[in-house]
Amino acid sequence: MLVEGLLQTASERLVTIREDARLIEAAKLLSAQTDLVVVCDGDGILRGVVTKTDVVRQISTCQGATCMCPVSTVMTGDVASCRGADQLKSVSELMQQRHLKNIPAVDADNPPVGVLTAQIILRALLGDAEYEEAQMIDFVKGIGYR
Numbered sequence: 001m002l003v004e005g006l007l008q009t010a011s012e013r014l015v016t017i018r019e020d021a022r023l024i025e026a027a028k029l030l031s032a033q034t035d036l037v038v039v040c041d042g043d044g045i046l047r048g049v050v051t052k053t054d055v056v057r058q059i060s061t062c063q064g065a066t067c068m069c070p071v072s073t074v075m076t077g078d079v080a081s082c083r084g085a086d087q088l089k090s091v092s093e094l095m096q097q098r099h100l101k102n103i104p105a106v107d108a109d110n111p112p113v114g115v116l117t118a119q120i121i122l123r124a125l126l127g128d129a130e131y132e133e134a135q136m137i138d139f140v141k142g143i144g145y146r
Contacts, residue, residue, distance in 0.1 A: 001087070001088045001089075001124055001125065002084065002085060002087060002088065003082050003083065003084050003085070003086045003087075003088060003091060003116070003138065004084035004096050005088075005124070006088070006116060006120060006121070006124055007084055007105060007113060007114050008098070009114075009116075009120055010105050010113070010114025010115055010116045010120070011113060011114040012114075013102075013114060013115040013116075013117070014038065014042075014104075014112055014113070014114050014115050015029050015033050015034045015036070015037050015038065015115075015132075016037065016039070016040050016112060017037050017038070017039055017040070017050070017071055018039075018040060018041070018042065018070055018071075018072065019039050019040065019041055019047050019048070019070065019072040019075070020070050020071075021070065021071050021116045022068050022069070022070060022071070023050075023055060023058060023059075023068070023069050023070070023071055023073075023074060024067075024068070025061075025071070026039075026050045026055060026071050027055045028064065030050070030051070030052050030055060035051065035052065035101065035102055035117075036049055036051055036101075036102040036104075037050045037071075038039065038112045038115065039049075039072065039075045040111070040112065042125065043089060043109055043111075044103070044111045044112075045071050045109065045110045046079060046081065046104060046106055046110045046111065046112050047070070047072070047077065048071075048075030048076055048079055049076050049079050049102075049104065050071055050074065050075045050076070051076075054074045054075065054076065055074070057074070058073075058074045063090065067111070070096045079104065079127055080094055080098050080100060080103055081095075081103060081104045081105065081110075081112075082093070082103055082104075082105050083104045083105065083106060083107070083108075084105070084107075084113075086123055088096060088121055088126065089123055091103060091116065091121060092118070092121050092122065092125060095118055095121070098146070100118070101117060101118050102115050102117050102118070102136055103116050103118075104134075119146065124135065
């Protein structure tokens with residue numbers, strides 16, 4: 001199964017912010033809508049991600065103007081991402097290796113098109129496995145075959 005099969009669901013979870021936006025704006029998005037905000041440059045290209053942990057880490061050490069810093073100063077820039085043609089199993093393995101709960105999906109030139117969660121991927125993989133199991137049982141029983 002490919003990532004492209006989940007892009008509709010992933011697109012509903014996409015929340016973006018410009019890299020020059022203030023951290024407080026990302027905090028508002030995180031408190032209201034999502035666990036992950038995708039940071040983009042002015043052209044809409046993925047540059048990083050911000051999580052609640054990033055916000056809390058910055059707020060816990062900020063003083064004065066550093067509390068109003070741009071998102072780009074606290075974002076994670078080394079972002080694991082996936083594309084529509086990627087196998088879900090490979091994406092799941094990458095997420096496990098890097099201990100990720102969410103992963104952005106990007107298009108050819110790196111504009112984000114969605115965010116996949118580990119839960120969504122696992123449901124799809126389990127559903128695919130259940131379908132294959134049912135097909136195998138039907139094959140063994142000779143159902144639908146002559």
